[in-house]
Amino acid sequence: MAQSEAGADGARDHGELVSYRLRRERELSSLYATARSLAALGEVGEVLATIVRHAHELIGSDIAYLSLLDAEGNLKLSASAGTISHEFSTAWMPPGGGLGARVIESRAPFWVSNYREAQVLSHRPVFDSLVPDEGLVALLGVPLLVGERVVGVLFAADRTERPFEKDEVALLSAFADHAAIALDNARLYEESRVSLRRLREAYRTIEEQVTSVERAAAVHEALTHVVLTGGGPGDIARLLVEHLRGTVTVLDRDDRIVAVRCAEGQPADPDREPVRELLEEARSTGRCASARGADGVVRSVAAVHAGGSHLGSLSLARSAAPDPADIRMLERAAQIMGLLVLMRDARVEAEERVRGELLTELLARAPLHPAHRERALARGVDVDHLDVLLVADCPGRPASDVVRRLNAVSPEWSGLAGEYLGRATMLLRAEDVEEAARALHQGLRRALGAPLLLVADRVTGEERSRSFSLAQRCVEVMRALGEEDRGATTRQYAMYALVFDPQRAHDLDRFLTDELGVLLDYDRRRATDLVATTAAYFAQSGNLRRTADALHVHMNTLLKRLHRIGVLLGEDWRSPDSALRLHLAVRLHQLRASLDRSASGPAG
Known part of the structure; x- marks a missing residue:
């Protein structure tokens, strides 16, 4: 009899485990599906409404709403699903109070089973007065994080008292991570559309004021072609030289020269200092600045701005002073340059994010999901041949800077780079691990201009996570031994493996x-x-x-x-x-x- 009861208990436990796994699979499948649908959206308002609708469906709560932080630190409700009172739908919370402030301060999820009786929160009358009409009782909030910055809070609420299970909190947190990325992408796209709209307005202004209709049409067509064909700084500089003559120089956001084009028989402008002085004026006024130098050359500089950020400059050097049409052409080209830089940055950021996600998947789980394997192959990366893992540590630079440099060289190593557990990490292919470690250390050292430690480990089978643990602990051993600037392998420090091998x-x-x-x-x-x-x-x-x-x-x-x-x-x-x-x-x-x-x- 006892054996029969034990068997029944075991079967029941097994059934509950199978049911739990099936529920988790459905939740994760739903999470991926909603994340894909968010990634396909562009408008900020549409993204906000879709986030709360999917959160409402995903968690199954009575209410889901999303509040964004404004410039003054207020949490303003931006979208909701399941609410019934108009006042709640337009609610806002001043800084320093309520569950939202708790989530923002800790950058972690927080929930209460009964909001009105929760003594752990600092209650605010402006919000508490809305709770009875809405019938809000149980409340869960998770942060919307863009990098290290909290941009808002996603809430799920019920009208009955209850606790929130760990699985619910984890699921809503994972969804919030995807939602924050989609929201940030929508914001970037909106800034690009605003910049494009301003460019089109600039086009119309130039077309109305330029004296030569044919010349304006030619410039318009050429600049548009540059945008549509994915051209770069050199193409814009060449186009300007064709119409303005002289020498055109393009500087990036760090005031480094990225392109120089000269009219036939025109030498490159050797004098950079006057251009730098004019650049400060152009950046402060937002207009093209011109001045004739002691050598008789007139230099005109237009700053490249987009979304309130300085992205570089265009400068024109020639003996003749530019007329108003030339100035407008230079300013218009600077706006086009800003759009190109924004588009390029958005592409690079999106690609780096995808590569970072793939790296995290490879290190966090084995085997890799087939969909992720296909995404890696689409980028020329065969995950089955990534047999070396390295960790780089540069105390003078944030890990994101090191990751950016690793991403730049990852194609030549058929690898993936990203930030994993706060460390700049890369998976790559290499026959000689020691040679790869030395070469990558030297390249990063030159690119960063700062000493760094780099450790590589040969991956055995699919034990990538173990290789990461060995490499990062080996970095700490090297630093404890007094090393500050070296590329090495875990094998070279085998003498100390007893310390860094768990x-x-x-x-x-x-x-x-x-x-x-x-x-x-x-x-x-x-x-x-x-x-x-x-x-x-x-x-x-x-x-x-x-x-x-x-x-x-x-x-x-x-x-x-x-x-x-x-x-x-x-x-x-x-x-x-x-x-x-x-x-x-x-x-x-x-x-x-x-x-x-x-x-x-x-x-x-």
Whole structure:
């Protein structure tokens, strides 16, 4: 009878597990489907309405609404589904109060089973007065994050008291991540459309004012062709030279020259300083600035702006002063340049985001989903041949800068780059891991202009996550050893693998217990520093005077400590074989302590 009941319980548990897995699969399938539908939208208003509608359906709550942060820090409701009161649909929350403020401050989900009775929240009358009419009781909020910036909060609410399960919170959080990306893309597209509309207005203004209709039509057609064919700075510079003569120089957002075109027989403009002075004027006024230099050359500069950001400049140098039509042409070309830069940045950002997502999928799960495998193949990446993983760490630069440089070189290594767990990471193909590590370190060092550590590891099978753990811990070991600028492999630091390989932690514990256990136990019981004394002794090559100075103790104190070490370990502890094992044990003990301190500190 007992066996029968146990069998029934087991079958019931198995059935519940199968049901749970099927529900999770349906939820994830729905999540991917809604994420794809969001990615296909463009208008901000349409995206907002779609987000709350899908959230409402995905979680199955009575109410779903989304509030965005404005410039003053207020949370303003931007879209809702399931609400019944007009006042709630137009609600706003001032800074520093309510569940939304809690989510924004922590950048993490937060929920209460009964909002009106929740004592953990700072209630605001302006919002609390709306709760009874809407019948709001249980409330869950998750942040909408664009990078590290919170742009709003997505809420799910019920009109009955209940807790929110972990799966619901995780599902809404995952959906919010996709929604934030879609919302940010819609914002970028809207800025591009605004810029395009302004460009079209500029086109009309130039067409009305330019004295030569044929010339204006030719410029208009040529610039439009540049936009439609995906041209670049060199194409715009060439077009301007054809119509304005002289020398046209294009600078990027960092004031670096990206293109120079000269009319036939016209030398390149060698004098950059006057252009820089004019650039400051053009950036501050938003109009083209011109001046004649001491060499008789007239230089005109138009700043490239889009969405309130400085994206570069166009400059014209020639002996004749530009007329108003020339100025308008230069300004118009600068606007076109801004649109091209925005389009290029949007493409690059989208591609880097996709590559980063693929990298995360490869490291977070195995095997890879077939859809992700196809996305990788579409970018020329065969995930089955990504046999090397590297981690790069540059303390002077954020991980995103390092990732951007890795993305630039990833095609030549048939690889994928991205940020994983706060680390700049790349999967690639390489026959010689050490040579790849050296080459990529040298390239990144030149591109970043700062020292960095880079560690590569050969991936065994599909153990990419293990390779990531080894590489990032090896970086910490290298830094603890005093390395600041080097490209290496985990194999080159195999001597210290006991420290950075989690699978060998038991071997390390056993080795340290065998060699240092007596000293460590004595230090713990007597609050002494025999292990530190041993480390200093070996660090000073056995020189007693230097050891005492390093420890800031009297020679007699040092001799007493060394005598005690001899009593505990045996008088032969300084013999070559014993000293070698003890020295290695002390060094590994110090390195592990350094790694443990790094792991317990704030994420970098």
